[in-house]
Amino acid sequence: MQPFQLTHKTALVTGGASGIGRAIAETFAKNGARVVILDFNETQAKEVVEAFKAEGLELQYKICDMSKAEEVQQIVDAIASQNKIDILVNNAGVAHVGNIENTTEADLDRIYSINIKGVYNCAKAVIKHMKGNNGVIINMASIASSVGISDRFAYSMSKGAVLTMTYSIAKDYVDQGIRCNSISPARVHTPFVDGFIAKNYPDNQEEMFEKLSKTQPLGRMGKPAEIAHLALYLASDEASFITGTDFPIDGGFIKLNG
Structure with missing residues (x-):
């Protein structure tokens, strides 16, 4: 068997209808996974699934608002009733440009509901299905989780939370066979x-x-495919000795700037 194969594994990819999420969904499917895209944009999700079908890849999509806990739990439970959930990639997120003075309360609430609460909702929904099953959670953090970036107040706050949620989940569930890591891209x-x-x-x-x-x-x-291949490694059995770690993929941004 070739390395980095996800054959017979079911992977959920949030925000999988565009950008990095789409690249991850495609890469996982090409390496044998049953991929279910969770996305809010039905038009894009349909287009992606149809495009993948033309390539001979079978993916599914579920329309989901990641900020709504009950909706997320119902969808995850329905998927788990059909196939064991092996992998969750928390990729869905939104950006915001601005410092603290020009970030409104509405801006902050929007970022929180998707970038933080959405990750919480999806991780919490899959945890009970992953216990004792060697489940893998990959959270999409950012270089903004670790270093200061101008005019990214709300976004940086949210990605800092994603990073520390990663550490907490990894610590709390290491004895139950669940691995949790994060990826921190620079600009892609x-x-x-x-x-x-x-x-x-x-x-x-x-x-x-x-x-x-x-x-x-x-x-x-960076290229979406480069992020996707790192996610593939972390989701695979070849990374079974890795948990509680953040992986910058940043063209040298964190260590070589300044």
Whole structure:
């Protein structure tokens, strides 16, 4: 058997209809997993599943608002009644630009409900199904979990919480066979980045793309597939000796800047 295979394993990927989540869903499916995408955007989820079918990959999707605990639990329980849940990737999240002064209470509540409460809801929903079954939880943190980044007050707060939730889950459930790790990307080239640049810098998009790319010492943004392959390793049996650890994938940002 080739390494990094997820054959006969069921993986839930939140926010799997776009960007990094889509790359993770595709990579897991190509390596044998039964993948269920949990996403709020039904149009995108349908398009992704149809695109994967054209490649010969079988994935499913469930429309889910990760901020609603009861909805998440019902969906997770229904999936678990059909197949044992082996892997959860908490990838769904939203961004926000601003310091504490120009972050409104509504902004903070929105970030909290998805980036923090959503991770809590999904992890709590799967825990009971993973006990004693060698389950794996991978949380998508960020370099903003560990270092200060200008104008990212609410986002940094939320990703700091994701990092410490990772440590807590790993500690509390290590004796029950559950591994929990996090991934901390720097800037990754996704449709979100293109949309952000187009919206905020319509007259100098190429210049801004180049400027943002060079904030990483390697001189470019990460690729969704690079994040996905790290997630594949952490989800696989080859990583069975790893828990309670954060994995920066950042082009040298944390250690080489400054």
